[in-house]
Amino acid sequence: QKEVEQNSGPLSVPEGAIASLNCTYSDRGSQSFFWYRQYSGKSPELIMFIYSNGDKEDGRFTAQLNKASQYVSLLIRDSQPSDSATYLCAVRRNQGGKLIFGQGTELSVKP
Amino acid sequence: ETGVTQTPRHLVMGMTNKKSLKCEQHLGHNAMYWYKQSAKKPLELMFVYNFKEQTENNSVPSRFSPECPNSSHLFLHLHTLQPEDSALYLCASSQVTGNGQETQYFGPGTRLLVL
Numbered sequence: 001q002k003e004v005e006q007n008s009g010p011l012s013v014p015e016g017a018i019a020s021l022n023c024t025y026s027d028r029g030s031q032s033f034f035w036y037r038q039y040s041g042k043s044p045e046l047i048m049f050i051y052s053n054g055d056k057e058d059g060r061f062t063a064q065l066n067k068a069s070q071y072v073s074l075l076i077r078d079s080q081p082s083d084s085a086t087y088l089c090a091v092r093r094n095q096g097g098k099l100i101f102g103q104g105t106e107l108s109v110k111p
Numbered sequence: 112e113t114g115v116t117q118t119p120r121h122l123v124m125g126m127t128n129k130k131s132l133k134c135e136q137h138l139g140h141n142a143m144y145w146y147k148q149s150a151k152k153p154l155e156l157m158f159v160y161n162f163k164e165q166t167e168n169n170s171v172p173s174r175f176s177p178e179c180p181n182s183s184h185l186f187l188h189l190h191t192l193q194p195e196d197s198a199l200y201l202c203a204s205s206q207v208t209g210n211g212q213e214t215q216y217f218g219p220g221t222r223l224l225v226l
Contacts, residue, residue, distance in 0.1 A: 004153070032212055043201055043217040044154070051212060088154070098167060099215060101154040 001026050004091050006102035014110050019076040021105050023089030026070070032092040033065055033072045038104065039085045047087075048074065079109040113137055115218035117202050123224045124192065132187040132221045134202030143185040144203040144215065145177060154201070160185060161207055192225045199223070 005024045013019045021035075032051055036044035050056045050063040050072065062075040072091075076083055086104040115136045124130050136143060145157040159167035160179040174196075176188040185202055199222050203215040 008151075034214065036217075043199075043220045046214055046216065049212070049214055090154075098156050098159065098169075103151070103153045 002102070003027060003100045004089055004102040006087075006089050006105045008103055009106040010108050011105055012108045012110060013079050015079060015081060017079050017109075019079045019083065019107055019109065021074040021076075021087050021089075021107065023072045023074075023091075023102055024070055025072070025089075025091045025100075027091070027093055027100075028067075028070060030067075030070075030091045030093050033063070034090040034092075034099065035061075035063060035072075035074045036088040036090060037085045038088055044088055076107075079107075081109050081111050083107060084109050115202055115204055115216055117200075117218040117221050119221060120219060121222045121224075123226065124189070125226055126192060126194070128192075129188070129190040131189065132200055132202075132223075134185040134187075134218055136183055136185075136202075136204035136216075136218075138204055138206070138216065140204040140206045140216075141182055142205045142207045142213075143179060143182070144205075145185065145187050146201040146203065146217075148199040148201055148220070150198075158187075189223075192223075194225050197223055197225045 034049045035047045038044045048063045050065045056063045060077045064073045088104045089102040090099045142161045147155045157171045158177040178186040199220045201220045202218040205213040205215040
């Protein structure tokens, strides 16, 4: 079992729709969770982090964490073509621990 | 300059060459990282430096040799690489605070091709 698992996609949504990106992790002791966006040929850039169960909203982005189900998701409302990228989920077990990345989900937003 | 910078951005080298990748962070962070990103594979952590001290070597072959002269600079020295080492090499930095909630910021990467 992979430590951090994401559907590689591509996930295709129409412009204006909600894109839902999912991530599961195997280590129940994981404490910190991050979403990065990576455009083709570019480096990852941090979108959001979440540490507590529940939802965290930042503009069009909402991160959802359910530690009991070992599941973290990213919702993108009103998707735009500029949101087309690969989204990386990353998980850290504890302070000072290393980030474990999933393989990423490719999102394509069609005009 | 701001953020995390890396040079060179692109590198082509033969298997017998020796080259170095450079990373510099302008964020005042105390930790720096090297990652390897190959096509269709997750980011792989290679090395971690906290306060200039190497704290993690993720079973990386000895043909990759890191160097961290101070908390702002990180190098990756390359020698006798293999074609399968061709990848995007990313540097990152973070401010380790002890509560596990620090975030890592990435540089633009060096695209390496080994012939």
